[in-house]
Amino acid sequence: MTETVTAPSGEKAAPSAVPLDWPATIALVGAGRAGGALAAAMTATGRSVVAIASRDPGRAGLLAAQVGARQVPTALAAVRAADLTFLTVPDAAVARVAAAVAGSGATLRGRGVVHCSASLGVGALAALRLTGATVGCLHPFQALAGVESAPLLRGVLMAIEADPPLRAPLRRLADDLGGRPIELLPGKRALYHAAAVLAGNAPLALLSVASELLVAAGLEPDLAEQGLLALVVGALANARRVGPRAALTGPVVRGDTATVARHLEALHEHPDADALYRALTREIVRLAGPEGREEISEMLNGNREGAPPPTTEDSTCQ
Secondary structure, three states: OEEEOOOOOOOOOOOOEEEOOOOOEEEEEOOOHHHHHHHHHHHHOOOEEEEEEOOOHHHHHHHHHHHOOEEOOOHHHHHHHOOEEEEOOOHHHHHHHHHHHHHOOOOOOOOEEEEOOOOOOHHHHHHHHOOOOEEEEEEEOOOOOOHHHHHHHOOOEEEEEEOHHHHHHHHHHHHHOOOEEEOOOOOOHHHHHHHHHHHHOHHHHHHHHHHHHHHHOOOOHHHHHHHHHHHHHHHHHHHHHHOHHHHOOOHHHHOOHHHHHHHHHHHHHOHHHHHHHHHHHHHHHHHHOOOOOHHHHHHHOOOOOOOOOOOOOOOOOO
């Protein structure tokens, strides 16, 4: 049984019939954090991962053993071994690997090659079209850290862009992994990637700054980090349950100008943290709504006139 895919007007049509059980076999080029997670997750769904290649033979061999695949020496060997190959290599290496495979002169008709970069479109694999291969990209909107992080793929967005014959198979694969397949508006991949960086990396930088403040307040570094992680996990759990706006807590939500003033006074000795606090608190004001928070907005913008004088009273509530 086959699924017929028609190329939109203006697009070069690729092979028109794709078996519903395609891809029967999968290979990966790259055995790092993303590659390990994807290989383990696909194996857990019953997909057959048959080959692993990496510039680090030790990593390739370890991942191959973990998922029941064989280690192969080159990207070309991996692509030749499977119906569909994932390039889970650094962004800067995607086009280079694709060009190397295409430059081999191999005929790859009937095979697909997909990269997993958030910032690159299918154009990064254009050289492979000359071999007859179909190309695409599937990016999991998640921070992955190897085989152990495979369960984190469930429920995440998976941005898909692909030649027509690959679109439906990649959506099915995303569904099998428990993901939520999405397509981006043309030309908006950089915005998508910026959002991923903000959500996936900025909180870690924020945790580092907050931890430094707790250490300055007298806590041991390990205790500071663990306490903050517990706080963030609780905040995220609330956001998952009721949404970010309803999950907001703290002095800005309450319109507690005096507490915000005390924070700003305390942060005078920590100028970098002060700048970060002001920027993020402005966003909290925007999310909570400006009504009743006008004085807070003025303080954050540097206007301290009319602000209540800071006191030594501590606030014990967020």
